[in-house]
Amino acid sequence: xxxxxxxxxxxxxxxxxxxxxxxxxxxxxxxxxxxxxxxxxxxxxxxxxxxxxxxxxxxxxxxxxxxxxxxxxxxxxxxxxxxxxxxxxxxxxxxxxxxxxxxxxxxxxxxxxxxxxxxxxxxxxxxxxxxxxxxxxxxxxxxxxxxxxxxxxxxxxxxxxxxxxxxxxxxxx
Numbered sequence: 341x342x343x344x345x346x347x348x349x350x351x352x353x354x355x356x357x358x359x360x361x362x363x364x365x366x367x368x369x370x371x372x373x374x375x376x377x378x379x380x381x382x383x384x385x386x387x388x389x390x391x392x393x394x395x396x397x398x399x400x401x402x403x404x405x406x407x408x409x410x411x412x413x414x415x416x417x418x419x420x421x422x423x424x425x426x427x428x429x430x431x432x433x434x435x436x437x438x439x440x441x442x443x444x445x446x447x448x449x450x451x452x453x454x455x456x457x458x459x460x461x462x463x464x465x466x467x468x469x470x471x472x473x474x475x476x477x478x479x480x481x482x483x484x485x486x487x488x489x490x491x492x493x494x495x496x497x498x499x500x501x502x503x504x505x506x507x508x509x510x511x512x513x
Contacts, residue, residue, distance in 0.1 A: 350448040353473075355480060356423060356440035358406050358414075363440075364447065364473065364482045365425065371435065373443050374422040393422070393437060400424060402437040408488060409468075414439040428486045436489070447480075449473045454482060 353364035354373075372395075379391040379402050388407035392399045402422060406414050414420060419442035426433050457469035468488045473480040 350450055352446050352448055353480070353482060354423065355444040355447050356421070357442045357444065358409065359411055359441065362444070362478055362480045363405075364449075364480050365423070365485055366482075367446055369425045369427065369485055371424040371426060374424060374437070376416055376420050376422055376439070390439065395424060395435075395437075398435070400435050400437050402439065403489070404439045405488075406439070406441075414441060417441070419443075425485060427489065429489065447475060449475070449480070449482075457481075 352367040354367050354370050355362055355364045357363070374393075374395070377393055379393055381391040382389060382401075385391070388404050390402045390404050392401050394400075404414050406412060421440050421443045422437040423440050423443065424435060424437045426435055428434075454471035454473045456471055458472075468484055470482040470484040473482055
């Protein structure tokens with residue numbers, strides 16, 4: 341029988357870039373990675389909320405993590421992708437897409453090699469960061485995606501019916 345210690349078990353993370361920084365999220369929260377498609381803007385949404393996309397008949401809000409983290413907006417290139425993920429929000433699982441400058445690969449990281457985020461000198465709100473990992477002399481910022489967005493922020497994105505009804509009522513006006 342193989343003894344497994346929770347502290348030494350490898351965890352898998354999807355790595356992606358925002359600008360010059362490498363980020364990672366737990367693969368268990370990633371549903372899929374999509375090429376950038378037509379994003380429908382939502383009126384009066386927060387600046388970081390780029391709009392919504394259709395993923396197999398479901399409306400999925402798309403956010404620009406660069407804007408959420410105080411960086412310049414994502415500029416679409418051949419490498420830009422939408423990472424569709426599940427986040428826990430107010431006790432419910434929500435599906436959200438996040439723009440990434442480039443998606444790299446799935447990487448195994450030992451929990452012992454992940455250090456807590458520094459409390460000072462960080463560019464980002466450390467509440468969003470699970471820890472800092474290291475791979476080939478490069479730091480990888482491991483995100484806690486469940487803490488990046490508040491329920492209030494994502495509540496500003498209307499459900500599918502509201503988007504459709506809003507467009508129809510404005511067309512009728």
